[in-house]
Amino acid sequence: MRPDTIDLSLDHxxxxxxxxxxxxxxxxxxxxxxxxxxxxxxxxAVSMVVLDVSRVHFLGITAVQSILAASRRMRARGGRFCxxxxxxxxxxxxxxxxxxxxVERYSTVDEALDSHTGMLAxx
Numbered sequence: 001m002r003p004d005t006i007d008l009s010l011d012h013x014x015x016x017x018x019x020x021x022x023x024x025x026x027x028x029x030x031x032x033x034x035x036x037x038x039x040x041x042x043x044x045a046v047s048m049v050v051l052d053v054s055r056v057h058f059l060g061i062t063a064v065q066s067i068l069a070a071s072r073r074m075r076a077r078g079g080r081f082c083x084x085x086x087x088x089x090x091x092x093x094x095x096x097x098x099x100x101x102x103v104e105r106y107s108t109v110d111e112a113l114d115s116h117t118g119m120l121a122x123x
Contacts, residue, residue: 027062031060042070050106053084057087086105
């Protein structure tokens with residue numbers, strides 16, 4: 001992978017959960033690809049979308065705005081949107097955008113999935 005590109009993957013560990021993994025650069029030039037992958041998951045039957053940014057090495061403000069919009073869209077339809085990973089560049093971008101507390105955060109995908117299983121068991 002070139003240093004100025006994004007690598008994306010999609011997994012469905014359960015029928016109602018989608019995990020999107022992003023690696024590389026997520027900025028104005030690449031966020032459209034992320035949006036294209038996220039959009040169908042935000043409007044389908046999944047109850048939780050997990051975005052793993054643990055391998056992102058640059059997160060631009062357009063990406064932060066996109067993530068926040070995705071989170072709001074999932075919450076508006078009663079779903080959950082979680083952000084996984086704490087690379088320094090991601091933390092810095094989220095702080096700069098006053099993003100703290102606006103989306104669920106987890107250190108690992110497994111933690112996010114466990115939280116979902118726990119919530120479903122509590123219903």
